[in-house]
Each structure stands twice: as C-alpha cells, then as structure tokens.
Amino acid sequence: MGNLTKEQIQDRIREEAKKALATGEVSCVVGWTKTRFPDKTKPFFAYTDAECDLLVWNEYCINSTAKYALDDRYPEQKIGLITRGCDSRALNRMLKDNQLKRENLYIIGVVCDGKENPVCDGCQHKNPLTYDVLIGEPVEETINEKRFTEVEAFEKLSADEKYEYWAKQYDKCIHCYACRNACPACNCVECYADQYRVGWQGKAADREQNQVYGLTRVFHVGDRCIECGECERVCPMHLPIMRQTKKMLKDINDLFGNYECGLPDDSKPVLGEYKLEDPDEFM
Amino acid sequence: MSVKKDSSWEPVILAFCCNWCTYTGADTAGLNRMKYPENVRVIRVPCSSRVNPQFILRAFQKGADGVLVCGCHPGDCHYATGNYYTRRRFMLMQRLLEYNGIDPKRFQAKWISGSEAAKFRDTVIKVSAEIKALGPNTKFAEGYYAQNEGGNE
Amino acid sequence: MMKYSYFPGCSMDSTAVTYKKSFEYVADKIGLELFEIPDWNCCGSTAAHTKNEKMALALPARNIALSEEANPGLDIVTPCAACYSRLAYSTYAARNSEETRKEIEDIIEMNFKAEPEILNFLDLFSDPEVKEKCREKMVRSLKGLKVACYYGCLMSRPRKITGEENPENPMKMDAIIEMTGAETIEWDFKTECCGASHQVDAPKEARPLIEKIFRNAAANGADAIVTACPLCNMNLDMREEEINKLYSKKYNIPVFQFTELLAVAMGAGAEQSGIHKHFFPAFDRINEVIRANWEEEKKKAKEEAKKNPLADGPIVVGKAGK
Amino acid sequence: MARIGVFICHCGTNIASVVDVEKVAKAAMQMPDVVFATDYKYMCSEPGQAMIKEAIIEQKLDRIVIASCSPRMHELTFRKMLKGTTINPYMLEIANIREQCAWVHTDREKATAKAIGLVQMAVAKVAKNKPLSAGTIPITKKALVIGGGIAGIQAALDIADCGYDVTIVEKEPSIGGHMVMLDKTFPTMDCSACISTPKMVEANAHPNITLKTSCEVEKVSGYVGNFEVTIKEKAKYVNHDLCTGCGLCQTKCPTKVTSEFDQGMSKRSAIYIPFAQAVPSKPVIDANACLKLKDGKCGICEKVCPIGAINYQDEERFTTEQFGAIIVAIGYELVNWEEMYPEYGGGKYEDVITGLQFERLVNASGPTEGHILRPSNGKEPKDVVIIKCVGSRDPKKGKSYCSRACCMASAKHAHQILDKIPNSRVYVFYMDVRTPGKGYEEFYDNTRKDGAQYIRGRVSKIYKEGSKLIVKGEDSLLAKPVTVEADLVILATAMEPASGAYELAGKLGIAVDGDNWITEAHPKLRPVETQTNGIYLCGTCQGPKDIPDTVAQASAAAVKVAALFSHDEMETSPMVSSVDPDKCSGCGFCVDLCPYKAISLVEYAGRDNGRKVTKTVAKVNEGLCQGCGCCNAICRTGCIDLKGFTNEQILKEVDALCL
C-alpha cells in the first residue's frame, strides 16, 4: 500500500504536526495515540512538540478525526487534523453544510492503507480529497461493486419479515444518540430530537420512538451520508444503522442518477434540488 | 400476522392537501355533492412541499392506517416549484417505508388539481378500499407493542 | 460497408425491366454487394392489407425472417415503394408489440426478430458512401434536363413508418438526381397519390390522379418525371398516352426511374439502362440532352487545347433499338 | 392555559341535515382547553358574528374554532370580525365540516363522528396558535411597463394620469407595437394608425412617462413595492439627445434591407426610423446591415448628419432602477407558418401572405400605397382566398388554442377587398365563425352580404399552376372537395407569445402556461394580476385577444398599480416563515430551495461554547416570502417555521386525528 511503511508515515505525521504548530497559526493537531490495549488507539489532541511525538499511525487508527473540528466551530486559531480519505469526505460534508470554514482548518492528509474496520473493505476513496499537505503517494481509486448488495438482498424480504427485523433491532436501541454524535452529516447546532417542546418525538427508549428516530435520522442524513460507517461502529447495541441509510442512497442512485457525498464538487444534497425530468410516480 | 377482520372497522386516513390544488379540489367535490368514505381527514397545508416526512412517521405512530400527500401537478405549483421537491422527497419516503415493512399503499402521494374533484373522490375511495383490505396498521403504532407484550403481530 | 440483403419484389422480375437493368448497371459500377433473399414471396401489396391485417403483416414478415436467417446482420433494401411500405409495417408492428411479433412468428413458423432496418432505394442511394461512389462514376452530364422528382405516397407516409421528416416536400431523390447534372424542379405533386392501386379495378375513378400529376409537372416546366418505384413508374409511363387521349392533352413528359438517369450519367447505353423500353418515348429526350452537352464539351475542349473529345459520346442504339 | 371557544355552524340545513351539530358542540366541550361550545344557524351572519363576539367577552376566550364551511370561503370574514375584538385575527382555526363533511357524506352517525374529529384537530391546532400581526413595507411609487404596444401605452397613460411616474421599456426602436401596423380596426373601420399614433405621441409628451426604446429588461430582483430592475439599452449608434429627426441620414444610406414594419414587403435603409409616425421619431442603426459597422466602410450618415449625432462607437448600456410595480405587456407574434405548413407551399409562393402582410398591403402608407396588388407580379387580384385557423386550433402542426381575433380580422380583410377591388371574389375557408364582441356579428353579416363566400372546411393544399394558386378544400356543407383558382391567398395565422416571453417570465418569477402565455393569478377574479405580488399583465401576452379587450385590460392593470401606489406602505401577510437564529445551523439548505429567493444567509451575534461569536444564519425576507413552507420541511433542526402552519401546530393536528 502506497510507497511508505507505517513507521515512515508515522514519522511524517509527527514531523508535519510539529511543522504546523511551529507556524503559530495552528493551535493543536488532532490525530491518534496509543492506549493500554495494543489493538486500540484513541483520538488525541497534540498541542506541543512533545505531544506530537505521541501521535501514532497503525491499522487501529479508526476513529474519525473530522467530527472533532465541530467542537469549536469558531476557533481563534486553526485546527490541525490528520485526515484520511473518509475524514476528508467528512470535512467536505461539513464544509458544504457551512459548519466549518476551510480557512480555520489545517489538513494533514494521509493516504490510507486500510484499517481494522470492516467498513474499510468497501472504501472507494482512500486518498484524502481535501488537504493542505499530503503524506504518501495517492493510490488508484477503487469502485465498490458490492456497495448496495446487502440492501438489495434485504429488499427481497417480505413486508412482515422486514418489519420484524427492524422491530427487533429498534427494541435493542437505548436512545443514546451515539450514532448522531459520531456522524459527520449530523452537524446541526441543536438536534430536532432534543426539541421536546415542539413534540417531534417522545423521550422514551421504546420501540416506536426508536423507530421514528431511526427513520427520521435516515431522512436527515440519507442524502448527505459519506458511508464512513461511524454510526454503526459506535453503536453500543450493534444496530445495523448503515443498512437504513444505504437504502436511501441506493434509491437516490436509482432514481436521480449517480450520487456520492463528500466529494469536493458543488453538488447539493439531493433533497435540496430537483429536475423537471425526475421520474413521477404520483400521477 | 393475524388481523382481526372486524367488518365494522374503518381505517383512519390522513390526507395532507395543498391549499391551492387538492384542498380546493376537495371543496369542489363537496360543492358537487360527490360522495366518498368518511374515514379521510384532511390537514390543510399551504403547499405539498410543506409536508415534513416526520409528520408521516408521526401519523403512523399515532395510529393512522394510511397517509396521503396531495398537491398540484408538477409544473402547476402555486409556488412554482414546491411540488418538485415533494416528488423527490416522497418517492424516497415511500421506498424507505416499504423497506421498513410498511405497505406502499399505506403511504401514497397524488397530484390532484383544483378542478379534479372527481379525481379526489376516486382517490379517496380507492385508497380507503385498499387500506381497508390491508387491515389496521400496527407497525410503528404507539402503545401497540406494549399492549401486546412484544407478541407476534 | 455497401452490403445489403436484397428484396427485389415481384415487379422487378416482370414489368420493371428498365428499373432492373439500370439498377444492375449502377450497382455493378459502384460495387454494391447485394444478397437476394432466398425464395422470397410477394409482400401482399395493397390486396393483403385491404382484406386481412394478419396476412398483411405475415407475408412480408416471412421475407424478413428469411433474410435474418440467410443474411444475418444485413439491412434489407427493396426497389419497390409498396414492398418497402409493407416490410416496414411488419417491422414497425413487431418492434412495437411483443405480442404481435410472437403472433407473427406463430403464423410463419419461423424466428422473426424484426431486427434489420428496411430501406428503399432512395435511402440506399442517400447513404454517403454510396453517393460518393456514384459521384466518382459520373462520366456524362444531364445538364439542361429539367426533372420533376416523384416520390409517391408510400415512401413518404405514414411518417411513423417511413421516418420521412417532410412528407409534403421530401428531398432525397432531388439530391440523388442532382449528381447527374440534371436540374430538379420545385413542384407540388411530389407525394400526391398516383392511384396505382386502383388503376385496374377502378380506372374511371383513378385516372384523373395521373392527369393531375402530369398537369402540375408540366405547369412547373418539367421535361421529365423521375420515380423510384416500379409501380409508380409503370402507372405513369404506361398510361400517359391514354391520358393525353382521354383528356385531350399533349403532355410530352417521359417517366424515368432515377436509376436510369444514374446509369446514363455513368455511361450506360440503351441496352444497359433499358431507356428505350418505355411505353412513352423516352430515349430521344435523354439523347438530345446528352448530345447537346457532349457537343458543348467538345467545343469547349477544342477551344481550350484541342484535346480529344470525351470517350463517351451519345448513346449508340443497340440492335433492340427503334 | 388557553381558553378556546368552539362555534358549530348549521349553515341552514346544509350542515345540520347531515351532521348532528348539537352533538358536535357537546363533544367539543369535552376537548382539552375548550371552555365554551355552541351551535348556531349561520355563523357568518350578522347575529352569528355578534354571538361569537359576545362569547369572547363573556367567556374570556383567547382563541376560537369555527366549524363551518371551507376556510377558503369565510376565513377572511371571520378574521375581519376578530379585528374588532380582544382576540388577534390569527387566533382562529376553521374546521371544514361542510364541503369536506356534510356535503360528501350521507351517514349521519359517521358524518357526525368525522365532524367531531375535524373539530378536535382544529382545537388541537388553535391551542398552539400565536397572535400574528402584519408587517409593513414602503412602496416606491414608480411603475415599469414592459412593452410599448397599445397595451403598454394605455396602461402607462392611465398610471401617469394618476400622478405616478412610469417607465416604458420597448425592445424595438419605436413604441406602437402591432396596432400601428394595422390598416383599419374592426368593426368600426377606424384607421388604426390614426387612433393609435395620438396615444403614442401623448405617451412621449406626458411629464410622468419616460420612454426607453431599444431597451430590454435584463434582471429583476426585489419584491412588491420595491423591485430593482436592470435595463439593457441596446446600442443605437445615434445620439438621440442631439438628433433632431431630420431623416437626412436615412435618405442617403446606401444599404437597403427588408423592412420589419412592412412585414418584409418593402425595403428600409440600414440607418432607419422604422415608420413615418414612429415615436421617438429618431433613427437607429441596424448593426447587422450597416456597412460601416460590419466592414468599416461607408460612413455616409456620419458625414451627412448636420448635428454630429452619429456615434459608431456606441455600446449597450445597463442601468438599474427601483420600481414599485411592474406591468408585463409584451404582446404577441405570429407563428412561423412556413415551417408548419409545407402543404401551403411553406413560403415559396409570394402570393400566399399573412393577414398582417395584407394589413401593410392595404395601408395607404404601406409598400403599395394602399393598392391591393399581388406581390408576385404587381397586378390586382380578382380571386382571393382567405384561410382561417392557420396554426390555430391545430394541435398537431400549430397551436391548440383559438387565436380569437382572426375571425373578425378575416371578415375585415374580405370586406376591404370587396370594397377596393371591383368585381373581385373572396372565398373564406372557415371551420367556425366566432364573433363574440359588440357589433362583431353585424360586421360579419355585412361582409357576407357584401359577397364574401364563406366555405366551411379546412384547406388541405395550395399549389401553383401557371400564375394561379390552386386552393384545395372541402366544402363540408356540400360534402364535396372543392378547388378555388386564386390570385392571392391570405392566411389568418395564429398568434403566439412574443419571443422571449418564457425568459422574461423566468426573470420576473411569474408563471407561463404550456404555450408560454403568461398566467394570470386567477382566470376569473384576478385576470390582470400574476402570482407574484406587484407584477401585473395586460394585452396579448396573457393570451390572444383583440384591441378592445387589450385596452380594457391595460386600464384594469393600471388601476391595480394605482391602488397599490395609493398607500405609502403596504401590509404583508404575517403567515410567512421565520428563523430561530439560535437554533439555525446556517447550512444554507433553505436558501437555494426558496422559489422566491426570500432567504439569505446573514451574520448574527450568537454564542458558542459560552463565547460570543458571529454566526452565519438564515434570515427570511418577509416581503418576499409567500408562505409556501417548502423550507420548513427541509430544515433538519426545524428552526425555520411557517407562522400559522408551524411544526408544532401540524404535529398537534396529527396527534388529534388519532385520539
């Protein structure tokens, strides 16, 4: 993968992080550091040169760094981010949603060599799409032929089978909102789900409220999903959340043409535009 | 799933109707004394594009057996372009609901203009019959699960 | 690629002798490769679709099916407007309804995919490659001959079958004829019906249609009418004298097939173009034009450099001549 | 706690015969927050309204539900009623138990149950209503009229006479439009130019009117009372401030091209005043024809101009102005019949002309000085055929609609030919004769009496034999094919919207129909308004019509403008969207979605992480917002909400449905 070894990349990351801090424009660099478990890393904010040396790069650097940029939407100094392909798409997502300003970010792109994360198997963009400095030679992009196979298989079930399946899943949900907090497309200042007074939905963690939350979430992020899989990864109850969002992505692809989010183009979310020649099923 | 086939059972159908076309069409149906089943309730909205998909989830949650969204024909929107968004939004909604086990007949969208009173009547009759045939909706319905202790529907 | 599956149609073997001769001459000159459909049958013509719709679809379909079998991948060309129309109808019907296609297959007991395009001779000669080849082979000019191109109904209408963009004023034949140096005139009866289908069974009613065509051609200054169909040609050519008698007119307008003019311009003699085999005298008119052009060329050539006159002079009448 | 009053209307027996109104009222009393419920024969009547007002005071109601006919019927009535009470007019919801209940159902029990359900929904919604008050915006008292034909001129004169400033934008070098091309007007046979040129001159001289000829509307923004319009002035190459209109230049110009004004039947010079009575009577240079502008040669006009008004370096200019109202009066064009009808020769016969060409032919200032002569040979025609509905009522080749004015125009042409050419014969091929207008049928009657032969049938083909045109039709009353050997054929060609109508409608944000005619707000009751406030229409841009109707519509549109301008500021509907800036994420999704461009992103002093920061949030321009709510449904946080139809209100309605 690429032309650098993991150690070389790690060295380059530390070097670039220090360089960034040295300019004085960047307050900290967000990356990963090791934990007491050999097969786990954790997100890490490096503010000093010494802290930069604690940054690591290995197959367990899984957490998305991008969402941390939202912790401070109005920073006084630039935020540095170690960014893989998926992180850069997440950043693009938030940039398009006006949640971040590009000039507030210093992006250290790293060509990703795959992680111990099942979602990486279907990764179509290992190269960072947006960056200030790039580590590693860009690799050839791949196309995931199986992008929607799981959805297609599920579609074939009967209505009651589908319902039963989801009902069981949502029975497990504990309404913890971890999926929301991890999702780069979930970037509202105040989530609708927290607005109890309006009455969008109830607080209880029962099946119906969970179902409504689940489907609303699909509608809110379905046309912005970058398919990073963070929602599923962080879910403590192991709900197959991607299976819902991918359904919407698949329908969008079927109905309105090829569609992928988080690319650095000026495409708008599908629900925010229309074409006169869109298919019409409601005659 | 076993549905109690109570012949006196009438479905509850909610129809979001745009003020300029379908609501007018429904009024015209009244003006012409057309007859249709009582089980449809209209919520007036300025434009079909005002209808948030969450309203539909809410309706199912609160026990509606069917939901209709009706607006002007594409190209005839009072607000020029609203129903083009409606069209996109609810084509996806219908599919997503189907994917979650809700029969697409339970959620339908239709274009009915102010002059199409007969189409409004026919749509209500048709949808009402279809939903009657499907039986009461228990999926997503609040309280149903609790009452039935997670039993098989 | 100038390869086609060929459906000659019944007339080509009998009454359309001038069409056949001249076309064969031209095809030979330009190197057209034609593969005649083996054991083809009559398309059914007007009679079939007057009596029975299925018959009208099945008879041509057998020919298409035979072509698909024997000449796979080749489009079908046919010289006759009626054959063209019937073959195209069957193709259209089969392409637009799977049910109809299957029904036809059941009737003819053959595979019928309706894949080949059906082309008439004007389509064939409008192909850029064919046209270019023709242009290369021109040795004589028919300059000074004013020609009214007559297309008739079936190559123009109905639009969904023929694909003709302007059925009121088609231009394909005009463009072909212009290669010969002849001048095509603007006239108004290009696609008016000549009544060929009723000339036998309702002559009283159908004869006036012929007269009107000659009248308009004459009024617009035509020296000759040119057709691209054996039926149109025979109908006009064979009955011109009768029309003159019947309506006390003195039309003197020979009726050529467009391939005859091509052949002549490529250097064909009478025997090769069949030009002397018309009912209404046609030979002299064309010879006058050629002679005039030839003499002018000769004069010009003499004046310029006293070079030898062109190799091809006026047509030498063969022994079958008058 | 809300105090809701519920009022159930019998509507005579309209509702009461099917719905048990007393039962509904009783049921309403049980609904949450309802403190009073009653029924009455006619709620909309004087005593009905008085009863409601009384109940408001006695029961200290703060909001009410009226169950009656459709809100489309009486919502405004009841809002007006509330203006005189302690309750805000928007603290009202109407349950439609007539059109959508009593009239469509027969089972008394079920209908009553449904009526209760509908009242329940209205009660749930009204509990969340908030008082709304209409805002005001100032009005720029200056009108823009697009198009300087008779419609535009009339509208401009009427507005100007009310004392307001008007600007007419006309794309041609002169105002006047089609009317000034016509010879006579039916049915009175007034000279068209004689009655229209005084209006043109008046418009030019009026102190409140500014004429902008050779100009087009480039861009429109803003909203009713406050439009900002960018106008493009095409290069004229003649300084009209200097030019005296002496006309020397056009007599010396060596280049001649076909005259648009004479419909291609005469020539004009490259520097030209389009016609004798043009306003302004000053020339422009046609850049496509002028030798100097094309090749840099000639320059004669510059040499002969005694004032030095010629300027070959002239360029197009853009100016931006504020207007309070816009009238669209861009008129019509004739369809391109040559493309549509190859069977009529497709334009290859000179003696097949349009009605408008005939108008020039018969006009004393036209190419033949008013003598009707065949364009092919200059001889007087004896047999003339007029064909109606060429392009009209022909969905396959032309337009499906009737062009309305041609029946009378054709009768007029027939009359003129019979009058001017002794022993002439006129054959009019028609399918129906439509003469709905004052004095029209009488005129048609007289034309027939004059000798015009009307033949019922559409012509199938025109062709030429010798010098005669052979016209083939069917006399469908005889059921026989017929032929006329004609010297001249006049086609009553269909009207179609002026080219650019579609683009202009796009700039203005108004709708067009399938044929590109501009759509009125309501075909019966708002015929001169468009769906965008402050933009009006008149004349043939809305659909084919004749001069009287055009002028009437122009004055009607002018009154609408004058009514708007009679106030210094105007009320806006309070049922518009608004943004909660603290919740807004500023994603800008709604901005692109809004069909009225009413939403923009603005800076807002907010807080983030306990720190004061400048946020970017969406803001609704209440003057532009029309209240469709499209933005609401797309806002994920729900921070943009439509007053009167808030998320909370609709959710409560949904909840109430299923109780």
Add this chain to the structure above:
Amino acid sequence: MDKILNREEGRLLAERIAKEAGVNVRECYQCGKCSAGCPMADSFDLMPRQVIHCLQLGDMEEIFKSKSIWLCASCHTCSERCPHEIDVATLMEKCRIEAQAKGYCGQEDVKLFNDIFTETIRYFGKSQEVILEGAYNVASGHLVQDMENVPKMLKKGILRPEMNTVRDKDAIKKIMEKTEEGGAVK
C-alpha cells in the same frame, strides 16, 4: 324515416374499431382537411370526414355500404395532415375489413381484384401480373381494359410468358390459411 342516433350496437362497434386503430374519433372537429386533401374524394360517396362523423355517431351501416372505404387508396395524406392526428387512413382500412367480414361490398370490382390478387399469391407465392390482369378482366367483364398495352409489353420484352413462383409453396399456403382464420391483430 329519420335516422335514429342512439343505437347501442353501432356505437360499440365504432368504439372497437377506433380502439383497434388507436384513434380517439372524438377528437375530430369535422374541419374537412382530410377530405380536401384526399386524391380519391371526387369519387367518394362519403367524404373521409363523414366517415369519421359516422364513427362518432356509431352509424356503421352508412360506412359499410359506402364506396369510399373501398376506393380509399391508403395514401395516408389525410392522416398526415389531420390537425388532431387522427389516423383516418387506418380507420378506413379497419372499416373495410370489418365491412368485408360482415358481407358488405360497396365496390365489387375492387374486391374482385383484391381477391384475385390474394389467390395468385396463394398459388404462386409471387404476384403474376399477366394472370392477375387476365383473370380480372375475364371475371369483371372488362375484357379489353389495358389490353392495348399488351402487344407493346410483349414487344419490348417487358412481359415474359414464363412463370415466377416461390419454391416453398406450402409455407405460403399455410400463412394464408392461418391468417384467414382470425380477424384483426390485437
């Protein structure tokens, strides 16, 4: 006696014919452009426009007994120029086939010629112009029609006495038989 317009039978038949032709005859507003452009209209007893009108009325009797449906040359000029895209020519053809099935014949000679034509196809597979003309002249009694041209044809070698036939005659016969069983294509 007056024509009674509201007869169900004819209307149903007219509706079926129009449906098969894929035409809505209600769109016709009787402008007459079809008749005006029809080359054969001079000889028609019922104008094409009137044929459509009869279809609107359901007066099929009038159509079936007319000469017009037999004299129609299927040139499609009417269909091409119709402002409402009514396929008049196809309707004429459908009416003719229907009339034939019901035993009507408004123009004996035309039917005779077509019958002989199809018979020659049945037996030879290809059209035989000599036999066709000869058989028709004998059967119709128009013995000398077009005969003045025969010597010319022979002289110029346009007509040859030898016969041109299809080899697989059974195939043709089968097609003829099979298609004659059923009527119109669905």
